[in-house]
């Protein structure tokens with residue numbers, strides 16, 4: 001993780017607390033980072049690795065690599081270019097981009113910026129279902145019309161996690177385009193209260209029918225919920241504890257992935273996130289059953305420090321590390337990573 005003092009000078013204590021913080025005592029936030037080193041890599045030697053292929057398949061489409069930009073709200077508070085910075089970085093590195101429905105840049109503007117850099121670039125749209133259903137439905141229409149190819153419905157946010165940093169700073173957000181385009185700044189608590197806490201599996205079906213695009217459910221940690229997601233027609237599942245920002249002391253993403261992959265692996269695309277900062281983290285996720293991996297804060301710090309170029313540098317480094325990991329693991333194709341390449345690390 002980057003030096004917080006430096007970032008505080010750049011973006012201010014309120015935004016830093018919001019971006020960096022987690023729920024409760026931040027045990028899950030810390031564990032997300034630590035969890036990757038609980039798994040050890042098992043390299044195979046004397047394999048021809050002169051050619052490497054980082055490719056994966058998501059929603060039936062080949063992608064040149066498995067690194068995905070996580071949906072993150074209010075990016076103009078990290079850097080004035082906001083979502084355009086991370087989206088351009090994604091387009092330049094052929095990374096799948098997921099735009100938050102709590103964006104500070106409109107979905108069509110983000111789509112245009114990506115197309116200008118890389119025509120045919122891929123993006124998904126993340127949806128929160130708000131109490132005002134019309135707002136969510138409008139967002140889905142905007143996303144579909146501007147070429148977003150899947151709807152990521154986040155299901156781990158019926159209410160906000162217990163976020164003590166925001167309570168201390170009283171951080172307020174300007175211009176969340178969906179909810180308050182030209183109104184006064186709102187506290188995160190006011191914005192979070194607009195989420196619909198009564199959302200159930202029945203509503204997912206309704207949004208899936210109306211979406212006209214594949215639906216991916218984000219924020220699942222239990223195998224029985226993963227099975228239910230498959231039964232409800234989801235095309236993908238993002239195994240995630242929301243970057244430790246919702247319920248403190250849950251499993252880390254990678255620890256939750258293992259039983260979920262056992263339950264539903266092969267019948268649906270599996271993505272995982274939480275604390276990913278290195279290419280070898282990505283390799284471990286793939287070996288344990290993920291098809292792709294989302295990166296959140298690590299990328300946001302790149303945006304905060306250097307705008308689009310800063311975010312691009314972060315993505316390029318993770319991809320170079322993944323390439324190096326495949327070579328050193330003796331597994332030249334990312335798609336061939338399996339459980340033989342990873343195991344528990346003896347702790348002590």
Ligand SMILES: Cc1cc2nc3c(=O)[nH]c(=O)nc-3n(C[C@H](O)[C@H](O)[C@H](O)COP(=O)(O)O)c2cc1C
Pocket residue numbers: 018019020032070071072073100101102126154218240241242243244245273274275276294295296297298
């Ligand atoms: C500042 C911030 C804002 C976020 N906003 C959203 C959001 O709008 N929608 C969503 O589904 N997840 C959101 N998330 C969660 C991320 O998509 C992702 O699950 C998490 O950040 C991954 O963990 P990492 O930051 O350790 O990589 C947010 C995370 C952060 C750090």
Ligand SMILES: CCCCC(=O)C(=O)O
Pocket residue numbers: 073102157191192242245
């Ligand atoms: C209401 C905005 C939610 C953004 C988010 O998901 C987060 O802060 O974790």
